[in-house]
Amino acid sequence: MNNYIDQLSIDCVVFGYQSKTLKVLITKIINIDNCYALPGGFILQNEDIDIAARRILNERTSLDHIYLDQFKAFGKNNRRDQRFIQQVMENQIWNTNQSGIKIDLNWLDKRFVSLGYYALVDIENVVLRKSEIDESVDWVDLDKVPQLIFDHNEIISEALVELREKFDKKLIGFNLLPSIFTMRDLQELYEVVYDTPFARNNFQKKILDLNVLERLEKKYTGAANKAPYLYRFIK
Amino acid sequence: MNNYIDQLSIDCVVFGYQSKTLKVLITKIINIDNCYALPGGFILQNEDIDIAARRILNERTSLDHIYLDQFKAFGKNNRRDQRFIQQVMENQIWNTNQSGIKIDLNWLDKRFVSLGYYALVDIENVVLRKSEIDESVDWVDLDKVPQLIFDHNEIISEALVELREKFDKKLIGFNLLPSIFTMRDLQELYEVVYDTPFARNNFQKKILDLNVLERLEKKYTGAANKAPYLYRFIK
DNA sequence: TTATAATGTCTTTATTTTAGACAATAAAAT
DNA sequence: ATTTTATTGTCTAAAATAAAGACATTATAA
Numbered sequence: 001m002n003n004y005i006d007q008l009s010i011d012c013v014v015f016g017y018q019s020k021t022l023k024v025l026i027t028k029i030i031n032i033d034n035c036y037a038l039p040g041g042f043i044l045q046n047e048d049i050d051i052a053a054r055r056i057l058n059e060r061t062s063l064d065h066i067y068l069d070q071f072k073a074f075g076k077n078n079r080r081d082q083r084f085i086q087q088v089m090e091n092q093i094w095n096t097n098q099s100g101i102k103i104d105l106n107w108l109d110k111r112f113v114s115l116g117y118y119a120l121v122d123i124e125n126v127v128l129r130k131s132e133i134d135e136s137v138d139w140v141d142l143d144k145v146p147q148l149i150f151d152h153n154e155i156i157s158e159a160l161v162e163l164r165e166k167f168d169k170k171l172i173g174f175n176l177l178p179s180i181f182t183m184r185d186l187q188e189l190y191e192v193v194y195d196t197p198f199a200r201n202n203f204q205k206k207i208l209d210l211n212v213l214e215r216l217e218k219k220y221t222g223a224a225n226k227a228p229y230l231y232r233f234i235k
Numbered sequence: 236m237n238n239y240i241d242q243l244s245i246d247c248v249v250f251g252y253q254s255k256t257l258k259v260l261i262t263k264i265i266n267i268d269n270c271y272a273l274p275g276g277f278i279l280q281n282e283d284i285d286i287a288a289r290r291i292l293n294e295r296t297s298l299d300h301i302y303l304d305q306f307k308a309f310g311k312n313n314r315r316d317q318r319f320i321q322q323v324m325e326n327q328i329w330n331t332n333q334s335g336i337k338i339d340l341n342w343l344d345k346r347f348v349s350l351g352y353y354a355l356v357d358i359e360n361v362v363l364r365k366s367e368i369d370e371s372v373d374w375v376d377l378d379k380v381p382q383l384i385f386d387h388n389e390i391i392s393e394a395l396v397e398l399r400e401k402f403d404k405k406l407i408g409f410n411l412l413p414s415i416f417t418m419r420d421l422q423e424l425y426e427v428v429y430d431t432p433f434a435r436n437n438f439q440k441k442i443l444d445l446n447v448l449e450r451l452e453k454k455y456t457g458a459a460n461k462a463p464y465l466y467r468f469i470k
Numbered sequence: 471t472t473a474t475a476a477t478g479t480c481t482t483t484a485t486t487t488t489a490g491a492c493a494a495t496a497a498a499a500t
Numbered sequence: 501a502t503t504t505t506a507t508t509g510t511c512t513a514a515a516a517t518a519a520a521g522a523c524a525t526t527a528t529a530a
Binding site for chain 2: 005006007008045046047048049051070072073076077111113
Binding site for chain 3: 437
């Protein structure tokens with residue numbers, strides 16, 4: 001395992017948006033009872049940290065071009081999860097290779113500093129895949145995230161704070177939507193992220209005045225009302 | 236040296252403010268020709284990363300309570316400075332201990348991921364000290380910083396971007412001023428940080444409306460004009 | 471043809487920001 | 501002692517921005 005930088009890890013908070021709900025990608029650790037975690041991994045010796053994060057995300061989402069922000073390093077001295085690491089080290093699936101030879105897992109039994117990234121993806125574009133340490137990978141509503149290993153719950157909280165701070169200022173929200181969407185879709189996303197309602201008339205004016213949307217054809221859904229325009233994010 | 240986490244370092248951009256100028260703390264590396272750097276160091280195995288940053292800063296500033304923000308991790312695969320590391324490893328001061336025994340410095344000859352912190356200090360409170368790897372530690376005007384080792388110049392640039400983004404929003408500017416100051420002092424600081432002039436009347440109103448300043452006595456300087464009030468930052 | 475629910479946009483009102491004005495004042499100059 | 505000068509503190513007016521209200525439009529069901 002010494003291809004990796006020692007005692008340094010990456011954990012990714014992958015935000016998705018569907019059915020007026022913010023979701024995050026949660027993995028279940030393979031062969032360990034009831035242990036959930038953020039998609040994470042380690043940094044190869046000859047790999048940029050950002051590239052490592054993209055590799056780790058690609059393994060789970062199959063996506064190549066992801067909006068990524070490295071927002072904080074987590075490195076408390078007591079940043080350990082003894083219970084979890086113990087289980088991993090004692091588990092035959094983990095500590096034994098295909099040839100039945102014991103693998104030295106002591107490198108895991110140290111304090112790790114973890115680089116926290118958050119990613120924004122269009123949930124429709126994601127093809128979920130399991131990496132070799134995942135028993136499952138699933139979208140979980142942000143308010144239904146179970147207890148996670150290490151400080152992963154705290155990492156999510158801090159990612160959400162960062163997301164809210166950057167959301168409007170940098171117009172990163174479009175990364176959570178399909179490439180084509182209605183003004184209502186966008187407004188509902190903003191309302192979910194900020195957990196507050198916006199006035200429809202003023203929201204539309206504010207967004208259109210930014211001149212970052214291209215107006216496309218109308219969207220006829222069969223609903224008994226005026227059909228809204230579709231928009232695409234430009235530049 | 237294996238008290239430290241391998242391949243992980245900390246670099247601090249220490250901002251100070253004096254004579255209407257933003258300054259940063261720059262160290263000269265001991266016994267290496269013309270090599271300048273940010274105050275930096277490594278993380279002890281049993282040390283929080285934030286505590287490590289405070290230790291590294293205290294070694295140079297003698298300060299205990301510093302405004303600190305860990306703003307980004309720098310970890311490109313090519314994040315190396317071969318020329319500098321070579322000089323260190325070949326230098327007798329570095330590679331030989333007091334008893335004349337060779338020290339193994341190979342741990343330095345790897346790619347390091349560095350956690351970037353920036354600090355804001357009242358330059359008047361700083362008592363500069365050299366750590367054991369510093370030939371000197373000095374305040375340098377932000378626009379006169381020489382070429383530094385590794386990507387330290389880039390770290391300063393990015394710290395400045397972060398500083399500007401947080402400066403107003405989080406009212407962190409007071410950390411750069413003495414505990415007692417005039418409105419003019421504060422305005423000049425803002426003008427330096429944002430490199431733009433502010434209208435005196437409106438600046439004063441905006442700041443006072445924040446209700447974070449306590450008005451103290453007047454400051455009589457002997458100048459032939461109305462004496463300004465002094466203020467203290469509260470809460 | 472009418473009713474309904476949502477949409478797009480305009481107008482009005484309220485709030486905030488910016489600009490202008492001026493009296494107050496500390497000390498030097500007269 | 502009075503005037504002058506350079507700031508300072510604060511008020512008011514104007515401009516810009518944001519929030520609230522109003523209403524015609526329209527896609528489909530009744």
